[in-house]
Amino acid sequence: MMDNFLHEFKDAWRRPNNALPQIIIINVVVFLVLAVLNVFGKIFGFSIISDFVYDQFSIPPLFADFILRPWTLITYAFAHSLQSIFHILFNMLVFYWFGKLIVEYLGNQKLINLYVMGALAGGLLYLFVYNFVPFYAENSNFHGMVGASAAVYAITVAAATLVPNYTFFLLFFGPVKIKYIAGFYIVISFLGSVGGNAGGNIAHLGGALMGFVYIKQLQSGTDWGAWVGGVMRFVKSFFVSQPKMKVSSNQKRTKTYSTTNTSKSSTASNIADQAEIDKILDKISQSGYESLSKEEKQKLFNASKKG
Incomplete structure (x- = not known):
């Protein structure tokens, strides 16, 4: 036991x-x-x-x-x-x-x-x-x-x-x-x-x-x-080792381009998602959680799991 x-x-x-x-x-x-x-x-x-x-x-x-x-x-x-x-x-x-x-x-x-x-x-x-x-x-x-x-x-x-x-x-x-x-x-x-x-x-x-x-x-x-x-x-970085990544020279340009595009797409998506979450939070503040639609509740739940 x-x-x-x-x-x-x-x-x-x-x-x-x-x-x-x-x-x-x-x-x-x-x-x-x-x-x-x-x-x-x-x-x-x-x-x-x-x-x-x-x-x-x-x-x-x-x-x-x-x-x-x-x-x-x-x-x-x-x-x-x-x-x-x-x-x-x-x-x-x-x-x-x-x-x-x-x-x-x-x-x-x-x-x-x-x-x-x-x-x-x-x-x-x-x-x-x-x-x-x-x-x-x-x-x-x-x-x-x-x-x-x-x-x-x-x-x-x-x-x-x-x-x-x-x-x-x-x-x-x-x-x-x-x-x-x-x-x-x-x-x-x-x-x-x-x-x-x-x-x-x-x-x-x-x-x-x-x-x-x-x-x-x-x-x-x-x-x-x-x-x-x-x-x-910052404190965690002293106790958790970061994995090292190796990139071959003939792949650097392609990976850099891909990473940049992915980063921009991810950033734009995150901004859009945050704006939507902010609207949902405003709605909760004004009308209460019960006023949310099923879709809005699911989006809020998914966002909380990312936190």
């Missing part, structure tokens, strides 16, 4: 275009590693080590501390509180529900873009208010913040912006349009922005704003997160 579980785990991690479970796996693995270190640290008296490791995932509220570990602007979004398993459980459930919509309509890379951009927006807004807004600056005497919530809020609001009338069937409530679910989350975070988890709620609002703006910019033809894919490809 354990071998079968490990096989499925490895398969989910290695499978291409499988960003949703891969991000969940990263979050779960980080949580388990930090939790195990925390338990052994307390039992055997080396909490200083486990606390140090946890600090590398915790974004501090003050710039003076943040500049000593700037990587926490990203790492905080892959760690969760060790005080309760419900923190990671709730985040990953919501991420799974709304992340599936993003993957279905926009593809895997857009999901990754949104996750990273939401985390950055949430972390930056959190840092801004705790360093420049007096109310928060006076209450900045806490250790730091962890959690994927800002990234999850970005994906939730992005999905609600893209397909606002898409319906989830909720226990005790029945069918509910996701725009109302997203709106409820935003209101709750706003009301909690002066409470015990003020920093977390501020980050939620930053992620939510990024999710909304990201989709609106995407619908106008601009992908704010395109650089995320570029960074990923």
Whole structure:
């Protein structure tokens, strides 16, 4: 049974275009590693080590501390509180529900873009208010913040912006349009922005704003997160060897001509396809997913598989 579980785990991690479970796996693995270190640290008296490791995932509220570990602007979004398993459980459930919509309509890379951009927006807004807004600056005497919530809020609001009338069937409530679910989350975070988890709620609002703006910019033809894919490809190039191609001298001219024509044809086709997808997304934004024809739904589905 354990071998079968490990096989499925490895398969989910290695499978291409499988960003949703891969991000969940990263979050779960980080949580388990930090939790195990925390338990052994307390039992055997080396909490200083486990606390140090946890600090590398915790974004501090003050710039003076943040500049000593700037990587926490990203790492905080892959760690969760060790005080309760419900923190990671709730985040990953919501991420799974709304992340599936993003993957279905926009593809895997857009999901990754949104996750990273939401985390950055949430972390930056959190840092801004705790360093420049007096109310928060006076209450900045806490250790730091962890959690994927800002990234999850970005994906939730992005999905609600893209397909606002898409319906989830909720226990005790029945069918509910996701725009109302997203709106409820935003209101709750706003009301909690002066409470015990003020920093977390501020980050939620930053992620939510990024999710909304990201989709609106995407619908106008601009992908704010395109650089995320570029960074990923750059890092991946150090670990994945590129196959070398040999071309004989008497074939170079023919292949160059063929490649050029193919490239031009492919580029023109991609531009036409993207324009059509943009029109479909606009239609979804205005009239909802249900207004699409069967052909339009199929085109959107095919485009998402290419992402």
